[in-house]
Amino acid sequence: GRHGFVVAITGIENIGKGLIREGTGYVTFPVKYQCVVFRPFKGEILEAVVTMVNKMGFFAEAGPVQIFVSNHLIPDDMEFQSGDMPNYTTSDGSVKIQKDSEVRLKIIGTRVDATEIFCIGTIKDDFLGVINDPAAA
Numbered sequence: 001g002r003h004g005f006v007v008a009i010t011g012i013e014n015i016g017k018g019l020i021r022e023g024t025g026y027v028t029f030p031v032k033y034q035c036v037v038f039r040p041f042k043g044e045i046l047e048a049v050v051t052m053v054n055k056m057g058f059f060a061e062a063g064p065v066q067i068f069v070s071n072h073l074i075p076d077d078m079e080f081q082s083g084d085m086p087n088y089t090t091s092d093g094s095v096k097i098q099k100d101s102e103v104r105l106k107i108i109g110t111r112v113d114a115t116e117i118f119c120i121g122t123i124k125d126d127f128l129g130v131i132n133d134p135a136a137a
Contacts, residue, residue: 005063005065006036007035007037009034009035012032015031017029038064040065040110041110044107046067047102047103047105048061048067048102049101049102050097051099053086053099054080055082055086057070057074058074058097060121065118065119067107067118067121068118068120073122074097077090078095085099096130102131103130104123105121105123106128107121
């Protein structure tokens with residue numbers, strides 16, 4: 001939710017008294033702990049892996065966070081190409097965004113749900129875009 005995803009627990013400060021859950025046999029313990037969390041912020045630069053490309057834009061994942069980049073937030077020189085492997089390609093064909101491409105993007109908006117965080121990103125800025133293309137390897 002609003003605190004982010006727990007990456008690792010770094011220390012346990014206090015473990016309270018257990019409370020037996022009636023009818024189940026389970027015990028609940030209140031635990032106070034310190035941890036490292038992952039929570040993206042507006043304006044943050046992230047590296048993500050493209051998971052799906054369509055004419056509306058593309059979806060990418062940075063760890064547990066799903067990011068959508070609209071076609072309006074992709075540089076104007078990139079065109080959508082449909083086919084068996086949909087992608088966005090520059091006019092000279094030198095840069096291609098497709099499934100499994102690694103991209104550097106900037107977060108321009110976030111929406112926090114109870115269990116998930118969704119983001120809107122852009123690659124229409126300096127030093128953003130494809131950083132690793134699996135098709136070129």
